[in-house]
Amino acid sequence: MFGLDKKDTRLLMVVAIITFCAPILLNPFPTESALAQFNAGYPDLMQRFVIFGIFAIGFNILFGLTGYLSFGHAAFLGVGSYSAVWMFKLLSYNVIPAIIFSVLTAGIFAVVIGYISLRRSGIYFSILTLAFAQMSYSLAYSVLTPITNGETGLQVYGNDPQYLKGDGPDVTHLFGLEMRSTAEINLGAWTFDFSIGYYMCAIIMLISFYLAIRVFRSPFGLMLRAIKANQTRLNYTGISPRPYMLAAFVISGMYAGLAGGLLAAMDPLAGAERMQWTASGEVVLMTILGGVGTLLGPVLGAGFIKYAENIFSKINENILHSWFSFLPDGIEEAIVWIFARFVGEGWHLTLGLMFMLIVIFLPGGLVEGGQRIARLLGSKNKNASDSTSAE
Amino acid sequence: MGILDIKDVGKRFGGLQALGDVNLSVAENTCHAIIGPNGAGKSTLLNCLIGKLIPDTGSVMFDGQSVLGRSAHEICQMGISRVFQTPEIFSDLTVIENMMIPIFAKRDGSFKLDGISAFMKHKAVLEQAEQMLEDMNMADKRYMNAASMSRGDKRRLEIGMCLSQNPRLLLLDEPTAGMARADTNNTIDLLKQIKDERDITIAIIEHDMHVVFSLADRITVLAQGTPLVEDTPENIKGHPKVKEAYLGEAQH
Numbered sequence: 160m161f162g163l164d165k166k167d168t169r170l171l172m173v174v175a176i177i178t179f180c181a182p183i184l185l186n187p188f189p190t191e192s193a194l195a196q197f198n199a200g201y202p203d204l205m206q207r208f209v210i211f212g213i214f215a216i217g218f219n220i221l222f223g224l225t226g227y228l229s230f231g232h233a234a235f236l237g238v239g240s241y242s243a244v245w246m247f248k249l250l251s252y253n254v255i256p257a258i259i260f261s262v263l264t265a266g267i268f269a270v271v272i273g274y275i276s277l278r279r280s281g282i283y284f285s286i287l288t289l290a291f292a293q294m295s296y297s298l299a300y301s302v303l304t305p306i307t308n309g310e311t312g313l314q315v316y317g318n319d320p321q322y323l324k325g326d327g328p329d330v331t332h333l334f335g336l337e338m339r340s341t342a343e344i345n346l347g348a349w350t351f352d353f354s355i356g357y358y359m360c361a362i363i364m365l366i367s368f369y370l371a372i373r374v375f376r377s378p379f380g381l382m383l384r385a386i387k388a389n390q391t392r393l394n395y396t397g398i399s400p401r402p403y404m405l406a407a408f409v410i411s412g413m414y415a416g417l418a419g420g421l422l423a424a425m426d427p428l429a430g431a432e433r434m435q436w437t438a439s440g441e442v443v444l445m446t447i448l449g450g451v452g453t454l455l456g457p458v459l460g461a462g463f464i465k466y467a468e469n470i471f472s473k474i475n476e477n478i479l480h481s482w483f484s485f486l487p488d489g490i491e492e493a494i495v496w497i498f499a500r501f502v503g504e505g506w507h508l509t510l511g512l513m514f515m516l517i518v519i520f521l522p523g524g525l526v527e528g529g530q531r532i533a534r535l536l537g538s539k540n541k542n543a544s545d546s547t548s549a550e
Numbered sequence: 551m552g553i554l555d556i557k558d559v560g561k562r563f564g565g566l567q568a569l570g571d572v573n574l575s576v577a578e579n580t581c582h583a584i585i586g587p588n589g590a591g592k593s594t595l596l597n598c599l600i601g602k603l604i605p606d607t608g609s610v611m612f613d614g615q616s617v618l619g620r621s622a623h624e625i626c627q628m629g630i631s632r633v634f635q636t637p638e639i640f641s642d643l644t645v646i647e648n649m650m651i652p653i654f655a656k657r658d659g660s661f662k663l664d665g666i667s668a669f670m671k672h673k674a675v676l677e678q679a680e681q682m683l684e685d686m687n688m689a690d691k692r693y694m695n696a697a698s699m700s701r702g703d704k705r706r707l708e709i710g711m712c713l714s715q716n717p718r719l720l721l722l723d724e725p726t727a728g729m730a731r732a733d734t735n736n737t738i739d740l741l742k743q744i745k746d747e748r749d750i751t752i753a754i755i756e757h758d759m760h761v762v763f764s765l766a767d768r769i770t771v772l773a774q775g776t777p778l779v780e781d782t783p784e785n786i787k788g789h790p791k792v793k794e795a796y797l798g799e800a801q802h
Binding site (some may be wrong): 163164376377378380381388391394398399403406 | 600622626627631632640641643650652656661662664665666668670672708715
């Protein structure tokens with residue numbers, strides 16, 4: 160279907176079903192229960208899952224296929240956000256022009272940065288992209304204050320022109336459908352939130368995922384994998400790797416711009432910190448954690464990291480005390496003290512440990528973990544693992 | 551005038567004269583071997599032919615066009631294919647994918663952005679790749695990871711990838727280096743078969759005399775950066791100058 164073979168269609172369908180049912184699947188615990196804090200099914204977090212999923216899918220087209228590790232992709236995320244907010248300021252709160260403009264500007268930035276950075280490969284390429292991202296960050300933070308509003312961050316004010324606004328709503332919307340409007344459905348002890356914003360992002364994510372599959376299976380994708388495998392041979396096959404690399408770089412930059420635009424569409428703010436190197440590092444983590452060069456990996460990794468960030472960081476000492484209250488006082492104090500290092504503000508420690516374990520024991524990321532489990536459960540699924548190795 | 555004309559090519563590296571006034575002409579549809587002791591300048595000469603090095607003096611013409619100053623992919627598009635000392639293939643890709651890449655390159659040129667159609671659905675390319683694997687006796691390995699094959703099979707695949715582009719000149723850099731005897735003999739047989747069946751010019755750089763004498767129509771002996779003699783294999787075998795060059799090396 161849609162020009163995909165059977166296996167890819169099945170993958171796309173599974174991802175689509177999971178994405179559409181996410182508000183239910185991510186809220187497995189009743190609202191009033193003690194475990195409700197592990198529920199991730201609220202619109203703000205689910206939007207982050209799919210938006211950063213888009214970011215990671217795009218990053219994987221560059222890193223997964225060609226092996227070129229960009230350490231500056233957050234620059235495109237930030238550029239996308241700024242462009243989107245400018246569209247809100249100048250035109251109206253409609254998200255469509257904002258998203259289109261953010262993809263375009265990120266693409267133009269990617270052409271410039273990619274053209275220069277791709278003169279080098281390996282670690283030098285990574286350093287060049289990092290330098291560009293840090294430059295963009297500094298520019299946004301101070302020099303370009305008239306455009307970026309410096310450290311305050313760019314936002315929409317009441318006296319902005321908004322030429323096309325007319326009597327449209329005062330929040331971001333898609334032709335009148337407000338992004339934040341949410342249908343709350345109560346089923347017994349459970350509450351499920353279905354928000355417009357989430358479903359718009361989800362549909363865009365599915366389209367991005369579909370396009371990524373097409374790229375992976377195309378002659379273009381084959382050439383990108385050939386770049387990773389052996390550039391010398393590719394040169395002596397009569398192919399010039401540079402334009403292929405630049406195309407891959409621009410495509411992944413546009414994905415990042417799209418993600419940035421969507422972030423702004425959900426919440427019309429853009430700050431320089433979105434471009435900082437930690438944000439660039441995060442997408443590298445997501446891709447490696449999920450599985451470099453696999454189709455599904457980046458999406459899984461993005462979900463995993465955003466979940467950890469939002470859920471582990473919310474657990475505090477009081478919650479820990481309530482969990483371990485059955486223990487004798489002295490032991491309880493000790494255990495709570497130990498666990499407290501890994502949650503709340505210390506969630507990065509948990510993330511770091513998880514990352515280490517995965518890189519050491521599962522170099523193929525969560526996808527490889529899934530494959531191993533599938534293989535343990537039955538060698539029946541042999542062809543599934545065979546074919547994923549080609550992804 | 552041959553298909554490849556090397557005129558007065560010289561190359562210095564600092565104080566070392568690696569090549570001095572090399573004149574060499576490779577006639578069309580022959581197999582021309584370049585031999586010589588270590589340090590004779592064989593690899594430098596080869597690198598001058600494929601755009602890796604630019605000689606200080608002289609000219610290199612392929613079919614009437616200069617190759618100097620062109621990048622590797624342009625030289626390849628002109629019709630020169632190169633087989634490396636260590637097989638350069640796309641490891642981690644399957645054998646059939648390896649074979650499809652040069653066919654895409656031949657069909658689409660050095661760059662074509664086709665990110666939407668599935669490459670396995672390019673029927674003509676796929677069929678051509680399958681046919682080439684058939685010719686190379688590798689059809690049973692088509693879904694194997696290319697990195698996991700033996701040295702001999704990698705070499706066979708590499709030669710197949712070069713031939714799939716129908717090059718006019720095939721450059722071989724010590725094609726049997728580091729191979730077991732059986733693999734060496736297989737490679738010689740394969741090259742002989744290619745020579746007989748195709749209109750192709752082969753230039754080969756080789757250490758192994760057995761390989762050279764079983765394949766070459768003409769042999770050039772290179773010593774200290776200059777051609778010593780050029781003749782048929784029969785005449786080279788007993789040539790006193792050649793013996794001297796090789797024995798001279800043995801004395802070190």
